[in-house]
Amino acid sequence: MSDAAIITTNNVNLWYHEKHALQSVSIRVPRNRVTALIGPSGCGKSTLLRCFNRLNDLIDHVKITGEIKLDDENIHAPSTDVVTLRKKVGMVFQKPNPFPKSIYENVAYGPRVHGIRDKTELDRIVEDSLRHAAIWDEVKERLNDSALGLSGGQQQRLCIARTLAVEPEVILMDEPCSALDPIATAKIENLIERLKEDYTVIIVTHNMQQAARVSDYTGFMYLGKLIECGKTGQIFEHPKEELTENYITGRFG
């Protein structure tokens, strides 16, 4: 890959108990690009994604070896501060998970926990983030309503706004559209397109059209291994590996 990398992994292995869920994964994620991870369900896409912000730390009995670097810092080193890391690497989840608070409070939560108290500053961040996430016009009249009253698609964009509000460098998205209808999906895909101006996006999807539409780079995973990774056009048109070709042409499920 030609673009400069922001995240690189080297020989990463991960075990849940006995299960070897990631096997010698080495990948370079280019900066300010959208990278898609595809592969059949259970192949380790979410697991890999959650390595990038150390969310796997929450699970008991997980063992990780190898090196994962954000810029030049090894993020799995014991000295790494996970809080600072997660501030730099935000995440949007498969199922929208707004907090049971008002819309405003959901977006303001991140800046608040990072020490911003000034009301006008918070107002500005909330508005900017909501605009950036293309949901401002739909919610500006009801910022104090509960976020749980929004539709699924709106909730997901709110969660994106919530992530943007802490100004991360990388945004991880784990099948962000799988719980949404086609119209809401289209809105999110447009949004991803615009996000890469300022952010690096890594998106997991099992929808190959989606990967083809939104991503610049694509990595194909199978049974815990990264089979191949390259420019999206190349992966979809001239895959090097037979496994990739079989998957893309739908020859196995």
Add this chain to the structure above:
Amino acid sequence: MIFTKKTGSAVTASTGTARLSFLKEQSIKTVFFFTAFFAVIVVTFILLFLLRDGYPIFSQVGILNFLLGPDWAPTAVIPLYGILPLIVGTLLVTLGAMVFAVPLSIGCAIYLSELASPRTKKVLKPAVELLAGIPSVVYGFFGLIVLTNFIRVSFDIPTGETWLAASVLLGIMALPTIISVSEDAISSVPHEYKEGSLAIGATRWQTISRVLVPAALSGIAAAVILGIGRVVGETMAVLMVAGNAAIIPEPIWNILSPLRTLTATLGIEMGEVSVGSEHYSALFGIAVVLLVITLIINLSAVAILRHLKEGRAQGPARKPLISSAAKESLARFGEIIGIAVLLIFLLAAAPWWLAALVLPVAGGWYFGRDRLSQNQIQMIAFGLVGLATVIVLAILVIILQDIVVHGLPALSWEFLTQPPKDLGRAGGIFPAIVGTLYLVLGAIAIALPLGVGAAIYLVEYTREGRITRLIRTGVDLLNGTPSIVFGLFGFAFIVLYLNVGVSLLAGQITLALMVLPTVIRTTEESLKNIPQSLREGSLALGATQWQTISRVVIPPAVPGIVTGAILSIGRAAGETAPIMFTAVVFSSRFLPDSVFEPVMALPYHLFILATNVPGSSTNKYGTALVLLLLVIGFYSVAIIVRTHFQNKARG
């Protein structure tokens, strides 16, 4: 050929017996309906009988004069029946108990749900359950001997029997309720909230304090309300340590003043009053007031918890019970109250060294917190949460070790097998042990069929509707009724009205009514755990409903039912208030010949030894230890049964 013949005979037989079997099914269903409706009947009877005996005082003195009269002096030359000091006493004790228990409980609940490793949790949760299993008379005994003494010495006052002692002791007793219900509430906050917050780069503590606890707030509120219900309804423990002067503390925040609660008044005076007198009626008036207060408290907690459960089932779109704006003002209000209470306590009562310690720390926190990093704040917070857990554990250890260390020397073959001598200072407690066993076995023999029948009706025979709601409310009300109220009802209805007399039987029935809700609930739980597919499988083979229930549903539910029964036995064995006026005598050399004679019982024996018989220290501790072992023994058996069958079910 044989095959067709068989089919033919089965069909003929069925036309003949169909009507009969239909009748049988109907009558079975009717029987179950009555067992279920029994709870409603009991609640109605309790209310009616309390009102009947309390009515004269309301009509003579007037409800307002009764409630707001400033003096309680029922034995004065001109008797005064104003229960304001008793109501205020109850409120103050409850307030103090919550100030003590809420921070500890929530800290401990946070530790259990968010910080403890699975292995630590496995040790801590039974410890908290153990705290819930200690009988209230044992708490009272510990409070009387250890806690009041500690307070007397540390504050240098003539007697330690004070509001403070009562609040601390009742606070301890409320801990297990508040801890387990709040822990449940925090643990059931969806995992996604936690991940969402951590993924933004919030620290663990920020996630806990700003997302998890706020999301669990309704559940925590219900926990606190249940804790309040426990405190308001408690009789024996508070009676033994509160000093029982029917006064309003002067000034009102003087926590070193003695005071008296509604329940304590009943416990103290009910035994000495002459039946049918004005005073007697006034005590029933108090019971009515007490019942109304506790019913409101418990029903509101139940309503909150039920709302939560339904909300969870229907997904997150429902409006939260407490809006976020209300939550914020609630938090601010709580902060102010907290500071005020702390200041009052420090100014009014605390020894100077405590003030010298607390004020700088509080001040330092208030002005310095902006300068701390999030990591430092997290460390402090986790430290405090851990400290709360350690304090809860330390309380348990202190109580247990005090009773075990002092009680062990009293245990001997003679102590366990001989009747008491010299007012219990010497001799043994054999009749009390046997009496307690008779009481609880009789109680469960009555409560089990009724309770299981009610649960079967609720789970197997009806859909949720108006009738089940009525029955459930009845069970909830019964569950929230203070044990002393059962005692009064047992006395008025069973002992006097039914003319059973103070006897084993009257005690067994009273205890049975008290544990009925526990039996119903545990049975309901275990019936609900039986998969629907089993029932459908059986019905699809043409089995009748009763055949399905009796052969397919009940057998796998038996372990759960047995567990509930043993838990109820444990609970009943430790109760004093319900049997105090219905079943017991203090000293008896003999075992009862029939159920119409009174018996000795361990909790009552301990109560009298502790409060009325000076100089029987060894035997007091011995009795307390035996009672504790008996109750804990029942609970352990219940837990063993539960885990045994759980493991078996898993294969």
